[in-house]
Amino acid sequence: MADAEDRTEAPSARRLQQARDDGQIALSREAMNFIALMAGAIGTFALLPVLLPTFVRNMQLLMMHAGSAPLSHNSLQQTAEQAFQSGLLIAVPVAGTVMAFGIGCGILQSGFLIHPESLLPKFERISPLAGLKRIFGGGTLPDTFKSIAKLLVFSVVVWNSAKKILPETYGMVGVSPGNLMHIVSDVCLHAVVAMILAQLVIAGADILWTRFRHTSKLRMSRQEMKDEYRNTEGDPHVKGRLKALRAKAARQRMMDGVKDSTVVITNPTHYAVALAYEKGTAGAPKIVAKGMDDVAARIRELAQDNRIPVISNPPLARALFPLPLDSEVPAEHFKVVAAIIAYVWKLKQPAAPHTPIS
Structure with a gap:
């Protein structure tokens, strides 16, 4: 006392x-x-x-x-x-x-x-x-x-x-x-x-x-x-530690989403936005990961390790970066994103078989 x-x-x-x-x-x-x-x-x-x-x-x-x-x-x-x-x-x-x-x-x-x-x-x-x-x-x-x-x-x-x-x-x-x-x-x-x-x-x-x-x-x-x-709001050190752990877990989940993404849009070094889209779905492509500087470099590295195409498009990367995770691409960017995804799908198709001349 x-x-x-x-x-x-x-x-x-x-x-x-x-x-x-x-x-x-x-x-x-x-x-x-x-x-x-x-x-x-x-x-x-x-x-x-x-x-x-x-x-x-x-x-x-x-x-x-x-x-x-x-x-x-x-x-x-x-x-x-x-x-x-x-x-x-x-x-x-x-x-x-x-x-x-x-x-x-x-x-x-x-x-x-x-x-x-x-x-x-x-x-x-x-x-x-x-x-x-x-x-x-x-x-x-x-x-x-x-x-x-x-x-x-x-x-x-x-x-x-x-x-x-x-x-x-x-x-x-x-x-x-x-x-x-x-x-x-x-x-x-x-x-x-x-x-x-x-x-x-x-x-x-x-x-x-x-x-x-x-x-x-x-x-x-x-x-x-x-x-x-401390009794009402919690220990600041413990709260800071828990906040850091939650941020780390969220970042890890985001990085795991890069492995399942369709394409990564870059700026080319400052920003990186990973988009995922499956054929036949009714919705628009979703933002599954994003980051800047060191996080952007890590996203590009994971994309390269998992053979996910990395496309440099600075205007599109800057436009998509402020959007929250798991949000769909806005309608004003459909045309550009659709062209990039179509190009990515074309890259993934196997080369046409060579027909020998008779």
């Missing part, structure tokens, strides 16, 4: 994907806290005005009948259940709003990643020794400073909100409950809005920091980059 000082290269796409498959993603907890705080504020200030009158009415009914209700076990249990249900009617919608927003934020941050193994219990999560290492380890120092800074920011926000109402507290004596509730709600609303805005700034900075730290943890050394390339 390379030392941290050697990890100077940005993580590759494969490294990032492997980390994602292992459940390692840049997940900002402060962004989750911002969403939870905002959802809690929305649920509180939007739902409570609708749900609270019902809760107050239920509590009033319970208190009105508190003195007349029998003090039996069933009566007390029924009263407790009614109070508990009334509280749930307020708590569940607010808590559900926070939970829904929190899950949505986590899904958006993770890119819809589902990693069941992260939900499995791990011993290091409950181990006191591992907990102490996480607390006092060097990796937790940034989180500690971040928590202290966050505490200071919220302390300033709460103090500014409370400072505005402190001079007015002495004049609240004797204020009706409705007016007092209105004043407290306004103060709480301003304080919550200020905290949400502060948390928004903290969450934005934490998202940038989390992504930077995640990328830094996955940085690679040059050796790791080479090893990954």
Whole structure:
């Protein structure tokens, strides 16, 4: 494993994907806290005005009948259940709003990643020794400073909100409950809005920091980059060797095709193109071998060893050389090639027998 000082290269796409498959993603907890705080504020200030009158009415009914209700076990249990249900009617919608927003934020941050193994219990999560290492380890120092800074920011926000109402507290004596509730709600609303805005700034900075730290943890050394390339793309030396072997095998097959060719067209030394054609076939002659310089010399040598005619025709050789192997001669060269093949066939015919003069 390379030392941290050697990890100077940005993580590759494969490294990032492997980390994602292992459940390692840049997940900002402060962004989750911002969403939870905002959802809690929305649920509180939007739902409570609708749900609270019902809760107050239920509590009033319970208190009105508190003195007349029998003090039996069933009566007390029924009263407790009614109070508990009334509280749930307020708590569940607010808590559900926070939970829904929190899950949505986590899904958006993770890119819809589902990693069941992260939900499995791990011993290091409950181990006191591992907990102490996480607390006092060097990796937790940034989180500690971040928590202290966050505490200071919220302390300033709460103090500014409370400072505005402190001079007015002495004049609240004797204020009706409705007016007092209105004043407290306004103060709480301003304080919550200020905290949400502060948390928004903290969450934005934490998202940038989390992504930077995640990328830094996955940085690679040059050796790791080479090893990954070798594992994914193959060893360059092995690939070069295999490429050379394939080229050699293809060249050998091409040279074997020269032995079965009909004629070799040359330029006369730079290019050599071997053509094959059988009588009675419907197709045009095919290019079975071609080469230039040393390969052309080898083609001419094989042609001579196998008694295959070598015809010098520079324009035709240059025209046929760019064509791929096993391709047929184009129609514009039919006439010239047909004349050459006819000449070759004529050369291969045995000489007419000599008739003695009687």
